[in-house]
Amino acid sequence: MFAAPSSAGVNSVAFVLDGRLLATAESDRTVRLWNTRSRGTVRSPVRELTGHTASVSAVAADGTLLATGGQDDTVRLWRLDPAHPHRRPTLLRRTLRGHSGHVVALHLTADGHTLLSAGQDGTAALWNLTRPDRPVLRDSLRSPGETFTSAALSTDGTQAWTTAGPTARHWTLDPRHAASCICAATGAPLTEQQWRNVLPDFDHVPPCG
Incomplete structure (x- = not known):
């Protein structure tokens, strides 16, 4: 069990580096990385990542790339070193700004080239991450009046689903x-x-x- 004494609550989790680490998105504006090989109750994470100015509400990872989204309406990208998994990840310079509401869900394709971010503003943004240091907003899926609560992207990046209240909406990409x-x-x-x-x-x- 992982439990940081300073944590205000965990909102989302994702395995990182083929399951060697677990990333937790937390309400105290922090993303924590935990060693999954630890046993018992662990109170000290491998790393604490800061940069969001509000609660971190979503996290997703694939390969060496980690994406975090928060109630500051932004998405941040981090690069991990597979040879040194406990080394502090590198925060890529550009902050992704495609929402006017809290980011509630993130999903990466299997190749790590496409990121889906969904916000409470009823917008799901598709980002081209072929060059993660230069992310490009590829498209925005909008459903005015809806407040997205979750989202998922197919493995090949051709389909997306968003949820809002009792509705699950399918998008063909x-x-x-x-x-x-x-x-x-x-x-x-x-x-x-x-x-x-x-x-x-x-x-x-x-x-x-």
Whole structure:
């Protein structure tokens, strides 16, 4: 059991470095890293990570990358050293700002190249982390009026789910899959004559061919 005497409460946990460490996101604005090979009640973490200005509400990890999100509406990225797991992680310079409400959930794809962050503002942000030192906001999924409480991303990054109250919402992130769903729902594609009537200035390209 891990129990830091100064902790004000644990909000989220994630295994780090193939399970060698456990990261806990805590209400005292701190992320703590614990040695999972320890036995008994452990009161001293391997490391304490600070930087958030409010309660840390979410944590996710894959490989050497650790993502933390907080009630300061931001996401921070940390790089760990697999050869020295107890060494202090490096805080990457850029703070991710894609929310106007508390960050409540984080999810990384298996390759660590895409991060999903969900906030209480009803926005789920997709970040390209191909270069974690230069993260890029790829897209924002918005559901006005909803307050997200959780989120998940498929292993290949083509689908996402968000929850808000009694609702679980599915998002398709692959344009080709989205197009096939639209075509299946609308039935037969536009005929060449219908295309000319609607789009006379464009060459006919069957949208569901």
